Every structure is written in C-alpha cells, then in structure tokens.
Amino acid sequence: MKTPLVIFDLDGTLVDTAPDLIDSLNHTIAAADLQPVAYEDITHLVGQGVRMMIARAFHLRNTPLDDELAARLFDRFMAHYKANMPGKSKVYPGVIDCLDRLACAGVRLAVCTNKLEELALPLMQGLGLASRFDVITGGDTFAVRKPDAGHILGTIEKAGADPACSIMIGDSINDILAAQNARIGSIAVSFGYSDVPVVDLNADIVIDHFDDLTVQVIRKMI
Numbered sequence: 001m002k003t004p005l006v007i008f009d010l011d012g013t014l015v016d017t018a019p020d021l022i023d024s025l026n027h028t029i030a031a032a033d034l035q036p037v038a039y040e041d042i043t044h045l046v047g048q049g050v051r052m053m054i055a056r057a058f059h060l061r062n063t064p065l066d067d068e069l070a071a072r073l074f075d076r077f078m079a080h081y082k083a084n085m086p087g088k089s090k091v092y093p094g095v096i097d098c099l100d101r102l103a104c105a106g107v108r109l110a111v112c113t114n115k116l117e118e119l120a121l122p123l124m125q126g127l128g129l130a131s132r133f134d135v136i137t138g139g140d141t142f143a144v145r146k147p148d149a150g151h152i153l154g155t156i157e158k159a160g161a162d163p164a165c166s167i168m169i170g171d172s173i174n175d176i177l178a179a180q181n182a183r184i185g186s187i188a189v190s191f192g193y194s195d196v197p198v199v200d201l202n203a204d205i206v207i208d209h210f211d212d213l214t215v216q217v218i219r220k221m222i
C-alpha cells in the first residue's frame with residue numbers, strides 16, 4: 001500500500017478566515033454603496049472563491065453586478081485581503097498537533113482549497129503552515145475546482161499519491177462532493193462554514209475537533 005495522503009480544505013477547516021474575508025468583502029462592496037454583510041452571512045458567501053463571494057454579496061443585497069464592476073471589485077478585494085494577511089485568521093484548535101501526529105506516522109499532507117493560490121500560499125506562509133504540506137493546490141491551479149473530482153485527483157497526482165490511499169477533510173459541500181466525485185473517503189468538520197447541517201453533507205465521518213483525527217481513524221478509512 002502506498003503512503004496515505006490526507007488532503008485538507010483551508011477556509012473553515014484548517015484556518016478560521018471568516019473575520020478577514022468579511023472585512024475585505026465589506027471594504028470591497030462599500031465602494032458600490034452596498035450595506036455590509038454580517039459574520040453570520042459567511043456560510044452563504046464563501047466556498048467558490050473571491051469572484052463568487054462578491055457576486056453572492058450582490059445577490060444578497062438584490063443588486064445587479066456587471067462584469068466591469070465585478071472586475072474592479074475583484075481587484076479591490078485582492079488588494080485589501082493581501083495587505084492584511086494573516087490578519088485575524090486563526091488556525092483551528094488542535095490543527096498543529098494533528099499535523100505533527102500524522103506526519104510522525106508517515107502520513108503525507110496536502111491542501112486542496114478553492115482559494116486562489118496567490119492568497120492561499122501567503123496566508124499559509126504567514127501562519128507557519130505552508131512548509132508542513134507536500135502539495136498546496138488552489139482554485140486556479142487546475143482548469144477545474146472543487147466540487148469537480150479533477151481538483152482532488154490533480155492534488156493527489158501532484159503529491160505522487162494513490163487515490164485509494166487518500167482522504168479529503170473539509171467543512172463544506174464542495175469538499176465532500178469533490179471527495180465523492182473522486183471516489184475517495186471523506187471527513188467533515190463540524191466547526192466550519194457549511195451552509196447546511198454538517199450531517200447532511202454525507203461525509204463518511206464527522207469530527208468536532210482535530211483531536212479526533214487520529215492515525216487510527218485514517219488507517220481505518222483506507
């Protein structure tokens with residue numbers, strides 16, 4: 001059997017990025033005179049990258065958004081978010097111990113996020129996480145992104161791993177669907193930004209804390 005590969009989602013799974021995403025989004029949409037969104041709105045907004053988050057905020061405020069404005073607001077978001085990283089974003093409790101534990105047991109680690117590479121990489125570097133992963137792929141690394149199987153399968157291929165020995169762990173329907181589409185095992189975390197109750201994601205298992213992600217759990221799943 002090849003070495004197991006555990007593939008982590010980023011926003012809402014490894015890192016609680018919501019406060020910074022909301023701050024940058026509100027800075028962005030203020031330029032179009034939209035009312036700020038609230039922290040509770042994050043589950044409806046995040047998941048498909050920056051462009052979609054801005055579009056969803058306009059939808060939430062029943063305001064049309066043309067391509068030219070969308071492009072300008074994208075640049076505005078990127079500049080604000082990049083200038084403030086890692087900001088208030090925090091690694092979730094138990095993540096570092098979990099990564100140490102898995103790495104010590106020879107499990108390989110990857111990140112598969114819909115966040116753009118140019119945001120995901122500096123964020124992870126800023127939090128001291130980047131060097132812990134063999135592979136980090138973003139929403140623009142391949143022609144497709146989660147929930148398309150190609151994003152996960154591309155991540156596995158880059159890591160030189162085997163889908164049969166790989167598991168995806170994430171907080172949203174994108175992650176679990178992508179895992180199912182790629183026919184690999186899935187774990188849902190209950191503390192992220194899911195739009196629906198986490199049990200409804202139909203992951204193989206649900207965890208409430210990274211302390212529950214043990215080597216035994218991984219080995220049992222593959």
Ligand SMILES: O=C(O)COP(=O)(O)O
Pocket residue numbers: 009010011012046047048049050053112113114115116172
């Ligand atoms: O930034 C997003 O929209 C989603 O990011 P994630 O895939 O790491 O949850």
Ligand SMILES: [Mg+2]
Pocket residue numbers: 009010011012013047170171172192
């Ligand atoms: Mg997520």
